[in-house]
Amino acid sequence: MSSLNAASQAAGVRSDVANDEGLLAFIREQAEAHRVVILQRKQLSGGAIQENWLLELQVDGGPWAGVQRWVLRSDAVSALPASLSRAEEFAVLSRVHRAGVKVPRPLWLCRDTAVIGRAFFLMEMVSGIAAGHLLTGRCASGGNPQLAAELGANLARLHQLRPPSAELEFLPVPSTPPALAAIAAYRAFLDQHAFAHPVLEWGLRWCELNAPSDSVVCLLHRDYRTGNYLASEEGLQAVLDWEFTGWGDPREDIGWFSARCWRFARPDLEAGGIGPLEDFLRGYREVSTLHIDREQLNYWQVMATLRWAVIALQQAQRHLCGEEPSLELALTGRLLPELELEILRLTTGGAR
Template identity: 85%
Template structure:
């Protein structure tokens, strides 16, 4: 079938449809099952870069016999240039899962576009809340110290992965300081982009002049923030959306997590809108000896805000180009003035 969306407009049993047969055959082969029935499927909310489908699957025979709840992750109609392919993301997910990072357990990768029209992979479903605004809005006045510390420790476990790593050989290593490599990428995009963005150019030049000279290169999530992990009353359950993973400075992930643009309903809680910075860093330091001071954190928050501004422009382009008409993508571009104001605040010392 050309897309799951075409055959999944309603809940119920759809596995007897002719278009489902390639998918059923793939699952049956991988799960060593004699019979596979898709009981229900539902497109999950979020996923502006990729599509995620919740599948309830009945399997007869094999090690997965019974009813299983899995998530099928595939490409969206259009993608951002920095996004990994599904095969690459599956390789990343498999490696970090083995490293003890809290992620959904990856199951199987399918590269054959004849199955659903696009490459995809299946992973186990994990319970929890992902919505950043909901998570931040539920926090007590002082935040959720346990969740903040768990997120810090989980990120530090990821940062223990260092190059070289043969199975992640498709991830390029920066040939200059990681901050300078990011600045060059953002500047190249702005040079090609129609329209002037003087505040973004100002921010890039400020980051260039203040770039750190000491950097340890490790594996980064590059979108580690509230909204991209699942949590419940028991704490952190899993980190999602690994399509931007790459090698870089570990402080980049910390700055991204703490940036004001990802604090949602609680801008006063610097640790992702859900906790105090001290709790997040306490959890991080239980695993890693990395130290980040206030000046360094401010620098990487500027870098985070610049990167999100560039992504906002790219998302808008996806809508305006006609590749993927979407109100969500169009509205993302409306965030730009707010991001520019934050860049000016952080780089000029202006009061909030």
């Protein structure tokens, strides 16, 4: 067992330096320090697919001398097939950080699994609130127009990145329209699933019949939503969790962000539960010329709900098969009826 896994029994206490020898040696080398001590560590909340640990460090010597607060990000016990590796996620984070997207500053990648038992990378700690129910529950009746606009502009900066990219060559560029490729992948998963899901099949067929005829390909976050960014009273601080990044249609990210399933305490606020959609799109249009109308948005919200339903089934399977027993994963699978109702609501009009 790695030292960080063992620390789950004592999060927030001083580390046992003997158990952390490999990790401290790695940090000393990267930080060009002559001594590093872990003052405190804490496993951060969330992380159903990855683990995130806050490390408070005393760094002696070198350019990082002083007390530092860094986050160590590694694989969880099991992962979803669509998730990037930590090396790939680190490459994505580095590229988008240079593009001006608000993300935690990436520091160093460690591919040597002997250090803590898994590959990991370190990034700077960013302060703010990420919890979806807290962010949406604190919104005034009209939401938070500033935050919604900042989120729109930030997403548009990400969407300025287009293939090809030598740094991101591990990300496959779609050879077919992105929507149809996603439909085929979801259908293949359902075909192998032990139980039938007729509403999901209905949704897939509806999306197939109504698939957009045009598509621009750009870099997507693919989990850009309330709950995956940090915000404070000053506004947006950083977007987190880049493990699903890939090339695709920019409207996919907008549909995911605005889908009802990610509005938490404020289903009436279409921009992620924190503001009117118009404010989000206003910020987006300050950076991008992309136009998305109501019909297009409805389509990509159906796609988002279908994708979340498939992920919910995958998360439940991780629990049911014994791979990673978890109440959180089991409860995620119980979201399916709610998602099916939303698919039926959005597709009432049938095919065009």
